[in-house]
Amino acid sequence: MIRQHGGPDVLTLEETELPPLKSGEALIRNTACGVNYADIYEREGDHGGPHSAKPMPIVMGHMAVGIVEEVGPDVSSPPVGARVGYIGPASYAEHTVMPAARLFPLPDALSDEVAGGYLLRGLTAEYLVRRLYPLGPGKTALVHAAAGGMGILLGQWGRKLGARMIGTVGSDEKMQIARSFGYDAAINYNTEDFAARVMELTDGTGADVIYDGIGKSAFRASLDCIRPRGMVISYGTASGNVGAFDLQLLHSKSIIVTRPTLRSWIADPEEARAAAGATFTFLADPDIRTPIGAILPLSQAAEAHRQLEGRVTTAPIILKP
Ligand SMILES: NC(=O)c1ccc[n+]([C@@H]2O[C@H](COP(=O)([O-])OP(=O)(O)OC[C@H]3O[C@@H](n4cnc5c(N)ncnc54)[C@H](OP(=O)(O)O)[C@@H]3O)[C@@H](O)[C@H]2O)c1
Incomplete structure (x- = not known):
């Protein structure tokens, strides 16, 4: 838990x-217990919107998988003993209380580790590539941080749907990783002008859609390589909040910009069930690779945060209580 906002050292067991x-x-x-970028926003406390600061102390976390150990009155499902996953607070813990209706029963095909690493990211990738901007043949998508936890899912899902996938990454080594996870082309945004390169790769047209999990450092240049009437999806802010910008920047190309959050896309129980079904089918597909970067004891949550925000992870980290 945390009793004050700050760096990884504020986490205590x-x-x-x-x-x-x-x-x-x-x-x-x-x-x-999954370790997601949202946990870093929660720890830092200054990201606003769904990541606005909550009252202290905060039991950290946004998702985990586990076993139903006890149910309250009026709960008939899932039964005691069921394996479930959930998106919900206070998940960096041995035990968490959740509304039973918000639990996702897990298929046998998904191990606890894969579900722990990929449930939140998988549900996010699901709404991004299937509902918010449906990908398919003839579409070109640009994904920032293509070798990260979200990036390796988006690359594989986009390719499976038949889209052309271009990814940006922070090192040459990560270019190889991105290519191995479905990207047709990878760009190192620390050494290349990614917007110019995307325009080159799309014969001067621009990408149809940009999935941007980085925010501050990439948002402005993304507007330069989106096609007319394309959609820039600012779904994360790993490099900092985008902040205020001039709406007129969108005018000349009729650009659509959106800043979504997973919670709006799984708020309706029917939609959540359908999203989980599609996500589990995708994650259990033998063609889809779901590596785990590290498994650490819950007591080492601070180390997990250091690795994720230090840009060294290329696969999800999970914590074991
Ligand atoms: N809106 C939603 O519904 C939703 C849901 C889930 C996740 N997300 C977002 O998805 C994004 C990815 O999440 P993830 O947990 O899978 O993380 P991740 O992609 O594994 O890690 C973040 C990556 O961002 C890149 N990055 C660029 N500038 C950075 C900086 N200044 N500091 C740290 N990293 C930087 C790094 O890759 P390079 O070294 O290649 O630059 C880093 O590996 C996050 O922004 C998260 O908020 C959004």
């Missing part, structure tokens, strides 16, 4: 009482 289960709730014994 503590014992705390769980509230008694209320109607509609379930107690989960977590077996694999």
Whole structure:
């Protein structure tokens, strides 16, 4: 948990009482806790929107998988003993209380580790490539941070749907990694002008859609390599918030800009079930690679954060209580 915002050192391992289960709730014994960029925003506390600062102390985390250990009154499913995953707060813990209706029963084909590393990222990739901007043959997508946890999923999912995938990365080594995860072309944005290179690769047209999980450092240049009427999806801010910008920048090419959050795309229970179904089918597909970067004990959550924000990870990290 954290008692103040700051760097990884503010994370501490503590014992705390769980509230008694209320109607509609379930107690989960977590077996694999995902480490996602949202956790870093939560720790830093200055990202606004769904990542606005919450009252202290905060039990960290946004998702985990585990076993239903107990259910509150009126809960008939999932049953005690079921393997489930969830998107919800306070997941860096041995036990977490969640509304039972928000639990996703996990298929046997997905291990706890893969679900722990990929449930939140998979659901995000699902709405990004299937619903917000449906990819398919004839579409060219540019993905920033293509060798990161989200990037390796988007590359594979986009390719599976038949789109042409271009990825940007922060090192030459990561260019190879991006190519091995479905990207037709990779650009090192630390050594190349990525917008100029994308215009070259698309014969001067620009990408149809840009999936930008970086924010501040890439947003402005992304507007220079999107095609007329294309969509720039600012879905993350690993390099900092985009901040205020002049709407007139969008005018000459009728650019569509959106700043989505997963929670809006899985708020409706029917949509959430359909999204989880599509995500599990994708993650369990034998053609799809779902590597795990590291498995650390829960007590080393700070080290997990250092690695993720230090740009050294090219696959998800999970924490084991
Ligand atoms: N909106 C949503 O619904 C939603 C849901 C899930 C995740 N996300 C977003 O998806 C993005 C990726 O999440 P992830 O957990 O899978 O992380 P990740 O992509 O594994 O890690 C972030 C990557 O961003 C790149 N980066 C560029 N500038 C950076 C900087 N100044 N500091 C740190 N990293 C920088 C790094 O790759 P290079 O070294 O290649 O530059 C780094 O590896 C995050 O922005 C997250 O907020 C959004």
